[in-house]
Amino acid sequence: MSDLLRYESVYKAYGQNLVLQNINLTVPEHSVTCLIGASGCGKSTLLRCTNLLEDVQHGSIWLKDVDLAASQRDADKIRARIGMVFQSYNLFPHMNVLRNITLAPTSVRGANKSEAEDRARELLQRFGLLDKALEYPDRLSGGQQQRIAIIRALAMRPDVLLLDEVTSALDPEMVGEVMDIIIELKGLGMTMMLATHQMGFARQIADNVVFLHNGAVLEQGHPDTFFGNPQHERTRHFLERVTMAL
Amino acid sequence: MRFGFHFVITHTPGAAGYMSTHSSTPLTATQVAELLRPKPFWAQRGVIRSLIIALLSTVVLIGGMATLIGNTQGWASVQQAFFSAPDMREAWPKVVDGFKLNIKMFMIAEPLVLIFGLMLALVRIGTNPVMFPIRALAIAYIDLFRGAPALLVIMMLGFGMPGLRIEWLPNSPVFWGTAACVITSTAYTAETFRAGIESVHPSQRSAARSLGLSNFQTFRYVVLPQGIKAVIPPLISGFVSLQKETALVSTIGPMEATRNAQIYSALNFNYSSYVVAALLFIALTIPLARFTDFLLRRSAKRMQMGGLT
Numbered sequence: 001m002s003d004l005l006r007y008e009s010v011y012k013a014y015g016q017n018l019v020l021q022n023i024n025l026t027v028p029e030h031s032v033t034c035l036i037g038a039s040g041c042g043k044s045t046l047l048r049c050t051n052l053l054e055d056v057q058h059g060s061i062w063l064k065d066v067d068l069a070a071s072q073r074d075a076d077k078i079r080a081r082i083g084m085v086f087q088s089y090n091l092f093p094h095m096n097v098l099r100n101i102t103l104a105p106t107s108v109r110g111a112n113k114s115e116a117e118d119r120a121r122e123l124l125q126r127f128g129l130l131d132k133a134l135e136y137p138d139r140l141s142g143g144q145q146q147r148i149a150i151i152r153a154l155a156m157r158p159d160v161l162l163l164d165e166v167t168s169a170l171d172p173e174m175v176g177e178v179m180d181i182i183i184e185l186k187g188l189g190m191t192m193m194l195a196t197h198q199m200g201f202a203r204q205i206a207d208n209v210v211f212l213h214n215g216a217v218l219e220q221g222h223p224d225t226f227f228g229n230p231q232h233e234r235t236r237h238f239l240e241r242v243t244m245a246l
Numbered sequence: 247m248r249f250g251f252h253f254v255i256t257h258t259p260g261a262a263g264y265m266s267t268h269s270s271t272p273l274t275a276t277q278v279a280e281l282l283r284p285k286p287f288w289a290q291r292g293v294i295r296s297l298i299i300a301l302l303s304t305v306v307l308i309g310g311m312a313t314l315i316g317n318t319q320g321w322a323s324v325q326q327a328f329f330s331a332p333d334m335r336e337a338w339p340k341v342v343d344g345f346k347l348n349i350k351m352f353m354i355a356e357p358l359v360l361i362f363g364l365m366l367a368l369v370r371i372g373t374n375p376v377m378f379p380i381r382a383l384a385i386a387y388i389d390l391f392r393g394a395p396a397l398l399v400i401m402m403l404g405f406g407m408p409g410l411r412i413e414w415l416p417n418s419p420v421f422w423g424t425a426a427c428v429i430t431s432t433a434y435t436a437e438t439f440r441a442g443i444e445s446v447h448p449s450q451r452s453a454a455r456s457l458g459l460s461n462f463q464t465f466r467y468v469v470l471p472q473g474i475k476a477v478i479p480p481l482i483s484g485f486v487s488l489q490k491e492t493a494l495v496s497t498i499g500p501m502e503a504t505r506n507a508q509i510y511s512a513l514n515f516n517y518s519s520y521v522v523a524a525l526l527f528i529a530l531t532i533p534l535a536r537f538t539d540f541l542l543r544r545s546a547k548r549m550q551m552g553g554l555t
Contacts, residue, residue, distance in 0.1 A: 051456050080458025090453035094471050103467060104457035149453075156457060 083153030143174030363435030404498030423495030
């Protein structure tokens, strides 16, 4: 397995506030990386930097052989190769589901409308949402909206999918349907990075678990060793607290 | 609110008579069915009572005011001066004729206001440093014409521009009056558009950019449509103001509704013609006002459903 993403000593600051420090990380192709850590530890920032929604102050983020950190000029082209899904779904409320999904393929890739729609319907069908194709987002449940948001990102055939706490805003009974899609995507070989607070889910799906603390990678490893035998005191402390909360 | 009434129907579980239906035994299936049976509007609890109270309150208030005004010493002469039916009938054709000009000015001005207003808002929102001088001009324009009274702008253009004696410029007061209305309304409309565009949540931009849409595409397909949709009700309020503003053009001479009313009034020593003009303006604005209410109610409902993120 070759590396799809490679972070080399990445630093990011908001003003005087260092939010990412010396991040070194590799994401192999077809692997799932789970980012965990307390709120504000830098999980979301790392994902947003990867998608060039934020720029980094130092270091490199390699997507195959392109340094993302140095390619702000081609940002649009690179973003089109990296799918991102947000905590609050962020569907476009003034467009129906089909248009939400086909907007980027038609306007960015220049796909023709009927081809893009066929592809969108195919994706909707596969994830059991074909009957919602002509609905507007305000008629859908949170779980349905989030699944559509994932499909919208997939429609661009991204190299990697970044999922930023995609189940955190959902009612508990809808968390499962979104997780199921992610599990299905893993089965299809999709490379994914996800920030999550769901430790059980991370353990089930991750190939590599990364624990961030104050913007730095404190510990990472295969979920069995990471959860079974955490090395750092802080990691143990964090895991104890989140398991207690459950 | 099928009937358009706006009564507040309060549900007071503690009210006498209602309590008696609360007992600790569970209901039978038929009783539950009775509970769920749809009731007509008037049969719902509290509706009849609200209707009666509203009716009584209206009769007391309107009746009281009518008695008060009717009993004043000068009412008879005021009524004769403002609400004389024969004068209204006589003034009607001329005022209506003038009102057609108001409608014409409005119909020409409104599309221009929308186009220029949006353009001005776009210039003002931009951040490109190359555009700085144009942005500064836009801000100055908005500040100036939001502050200047429309009446003054109408007079300055209407009397001032022809006064310059530039040959190729039109000197019709209708032209300059309409232009002045466009100029003042554009300043307000630009700010309305700007508010709408800035109200679109930044997460919508993030989502669009993350899909690879360029800055321009994000604005064109995602931000702008939502921004405009958000300000449709205030834009329609702006239409209403503009309709009324056309009456101010009378000061520079065109024979529109207010001007004709003024002429009638001066010849006949009676103000009823002004009331006719007022009624025409009101009749034109009421449908728009109701339409705005409808749109606001609908968007409130959408918000309640939690559709917009």
